[in-house]
Amino acid sequence: MTDSENPTTQSPSPAPRSVLVTGGSRGIGRAIAEAFLANGDHVAVTSRKGGAPEGALDLVCDITDPAAVEEAYAAAEAAHGPVEVLVANAGITKDTLVLRMSEEDFTSVIDTNLTASFRLAKRASKGMLRLRRGRIIFISSVVGLMGNPGQVNYAASKAGLVGMARSLARELGSRGITANVVAPGFVDTEMTAVLTEEQQKAITDRVPLGRYASPDEVASAVTWLADAGYVTGAVIPVDGGLGMGH
Ligand code: NDP
Numbered sequence: 646m647t648d649s650e651n652p653t654t655q656s657p658s659p660a661p662r663s664v665l666v667t668g669g670s671r672g673i674g675r676a677i678a679e680a681f682l683a684n685g686d687h688v689a690v691t692s693r694k695g696g697a698p699e700g701a702l703d704l705v706c707d708i709t710d711p712a713a714v715e716e717a718y719a720a721a722e723a724a725h726g727p728v729e730v731l732v733a734n735a736g737i738t739k740d741t742l743v744l745r746m747s748e749e750d751f752t753s754v755i756d757t758n759l760t761a762s763f764r765l766a767k768r769a770s771k772g773m774l775r776l777r778r779g780r781i782i783f784i785s786s787v788v789g790l791m792g793n794p795g796q797v798n799y800a801a802s803k804a805g806l807v808g809m810a811r812s813l814a815r816e817l818g819s820r821g822i823t824a825n826v827v828a829p830g831f832v833d834t835e836m837t838a839v840l841t842e843e844q845q846k847a848i849t850d851r852v853p854l855g856r857y858a859s860p861d862e863v864a865s866a867v868t869w870l871a872d873a874g875y876v877t878g879a880v881i882p883v884d885g886g887l888g889m890g891h
Contacts, residue, residue, distance in 0.1 A: 658729065658778065660684050660685035660686045661685050661686050661687045661725075662681075662686045662687070662729045662730055662871070663686075663687050663689075663721065663722070663725035663726045663727060663728050663729050663730070664678075664681045664686045664687065664688045664689070664725075664728070664729070664730040664731075664732070664871075665688075665689045665690075665691070665718070665721050665728045665730070665731050665732070665765075665769070666678045666681070666688060666689070666690050666691075666701075666732040666734055667690075667691045667692075667706075667708055667732065667733055667734050667735040667761075667765060668691070668692055668734045668735025668736065669688075669690030669691065669692065669697055669698070669701065669734065670690065670692035670694065670695065670696040670697060671692075671696070671834070671835060672832070672834030672835055672836060672860055673734060673784060673829065673832055673834060673860045673863050673864070674690070674692075674732070674734040674735065674784075675690075675698055675860065676859075676860030676861050676863065676864040677732055677734060677860075677863070677864045677867050677868075678690050678697065678698050678701050679698050679864070680861070680864040680865065680867070680868045681730070681868065681871070682698065682700045682701060684868065686730070687702075687724070687725035687726075688700070688701040688702070688725075689701065689702040689704055689717075689720070689721035689724065689725060689728075690702065690703060690704065691704045691705070691706040691708065691717050691735070692705070692706070692735070693705065693706070693707045702720070702721060702724050702725070704717040704720055704721065705717075708735055708757065708761035708764070708765065709756050709757055709760070709761055711764060714761070714764055714765060714768065715768070718765075718768050718769075722772065727772035727773070727775065727776055728769055728772055728773075728779075729773070729776060729778065729779055729780065730779070730780045730782070730871045731765060731766065731769040731779070731780070731781050731782065732782045732784070732867055733761075733762040733765050733766065733781070733782070733783045733784065733806075734784040735757065735761070736757060736758045736784065736802075736803075736836075737753070737754060737757045737758065738754065738796070738799050738836060739753060739754050739798060739799075740795040740796055740799065741795060742794065742795055743797050746797060746798060750798055751797070751798040751801075754798040754799055754802050755798065755801065755802050755805075757802075758799070758802035758803065758805075758806070759801075759802040759805040759806065759809070762783055762806060762809065763809060766781050766783075766809065766813060766824070769781060770813070770817060770822065773817070773820070773822045774817070774820050774822070777820050777821050778820075778821040778822065779817075779821070779822040779823070780822070780823055780825075780870065780871045781810070781813060781817075781822065781823070781824040781825070782824075782825055782826075782827060782867055782870050782871065783806040783809065783810050783824075783825070783826045783827070784826075784827055784829065784863070784867075785803040785804075785806045785807060785826045785827065785828045785880070786799070786800075786803040786828055786829060786830075787828050787829065787830045787831075787882065787884040787887050787888045787891075788800045788803055789801075789802070789803025789804040789805075789806065789807065789828065790803075790804065790807070790828060790880070790888055790891045791887075791888055791891070803828075806826055807826055807880055809824075810824040810825055810826045810878060810880075811824075811878045814877040814878035815878070818877055823870075823873070823874075823876060823877035824877060824878065825870045825873075825876060825877060825878065825879045825880075825881065826879070826880045826881070827863060827866045827867055827870065827880075827881050827883060828880050828881065828882045828883070828884065828888065829858060829863045829882075829883045829884060830852060830857075830858060830882070830883065830884025830885050830887040830888070831845075831848050831849075831852070831857045831858070831884075831885075831887075832857055832858045832859070832860060832862075832863055833857045833858070833859055833860070834860060837857065845857075851887060852884070852885040852886060852887045853885060853886030853887070854885035854886055855885070856885065857885075858883055858884070858885060862883055863883050866881050866883045869881075
């Protein structure tokens with residue numbers, strides 16, 4: 646069988662691909678959207694407040710609301726065709742020590758970071774199964790693999806994405822669909838800007854490369870995964886060595 650006859654070994658289709666990035670209005674998601682735009686892809690971006698980079702379709706959508714996700718997905722498909730690359734990036738933190746962590750602190754982080762990622766991946770897989778190709782990429786965190794005091798909720802949500810990606814990889818692989826995880830370390834965005842200088846120094850002291858990542862450095866791992874035809878179920882660390890490959 647030649648490569649062109651076998652959909653499971655086909656290289657990804659060339660740009661323009663239809664790409665959907667959640668949480669693409671700022672930080673890591675924005676850098677990811679910009680990297681796909683620079684590649685010539687058609688990009689739709691979701692966020693609650695709106696504000697996509699120039700050239701992207703700006704969709705206001707709270708990913709915790711199933712009807713809003715369906716509406717945003719339909720709008721992306723109407724504009725750009727079936728989504729071939731889904732980047733589930735939107736995420737939140739609600740840090741506090743376990744004894745002070747309320748049920749609401751826990752479930753709201755799980756709802757946004759994990760349940761909404763399931764909702765998006767499920768919706769994406771419909772079109773990808775028809776296309777017989779697709780890329781599902783979850784943005785997790787080094788914290789999901791290593792744990793972190795004050796982040797029981799966040800770490801649980803990010804660890805959950807690894808099991809989700811690996812199960813999707815097994816379920817959908819025979820149809821040419823890959824599911825992978827990018828696990829950034831600490832990245833210079835609004836999410837980490839809330840940390841005190843002392844907390845930031847304590848982090849960089851533990852990072853072999855001695856600094857935070859730039860959002861672009863995370864984006865380049867994502868675009869690489871979108872091009873990779875034979876990588877699935879993988880966790881790609883972009884953490885300056887903090888997790889030593891985990
Ligand atoms: P930011 O807080 O800078 O941006 C988060 C993005 O997600 C925004 O576009 C925000 O837009 C959107 N968002 C948040 N909640 C929702 C929601 N319910 N529905 C739709 N959009 C939402 O975060 P970062 O760029 O720092 O982080 C991006 C991802 O990377 C997250 O999943 C985070 O956990 C992960 N990560 C970040 C690290 C870091 O050091 N910064 C390290 C490791 C992982 P709006 O507010 O308008 O909804």
